[in-house]
Amino acid sequence: MKIVTGNDLKTGAVVWWTGTDWSIHVEDAVDAGEQADGVATREEAARRVNVPYVIEAERDGDGVRPAHIKDRIRALGPTVRPDLTLKPADPSAGNWVI
Structure with missing residues (x-):
């Protein structure tokens, strides 16, 4: 896979390609398969990431x-402090004030 x-250009957050957009x-x-390199090239040119x-x-x-x-x-955050990892179920995850 x-x-x-x-990294998001506005916030610096690590982001992942969802097939249509980016998510933290x-x-x-999603599995970008053989199109993965094309996605990376296109998104860098669009200056979103x-x-x-x-x-x-x-x-798994x-x-x-x-x-x-x-x-x-x-993807998951620090390895020494599990309490600091990004929790996807947390509705405030990724809501940074800049």
Whole structure:
């Protein structure tokens, strides 16, 4: 499975390609397959996301899991303090004041 990730240009938040837009929740990421590189190129040109790139991932019972530890940390947050991780069910997740 190939998914596309990057950082939102307005907030700096890690975002994941949903097939139509971007989400801060890795669980919303879709398998971009052979179109992944094209999505990254198109979205970078549209200047909605900073440095989008394609990563390997797998879908399991818990949702989408990036293959590399660096991207797992980007997706789920700090590894030493589980209380600081991004909780998708939290309605205020991602509502930053800038």
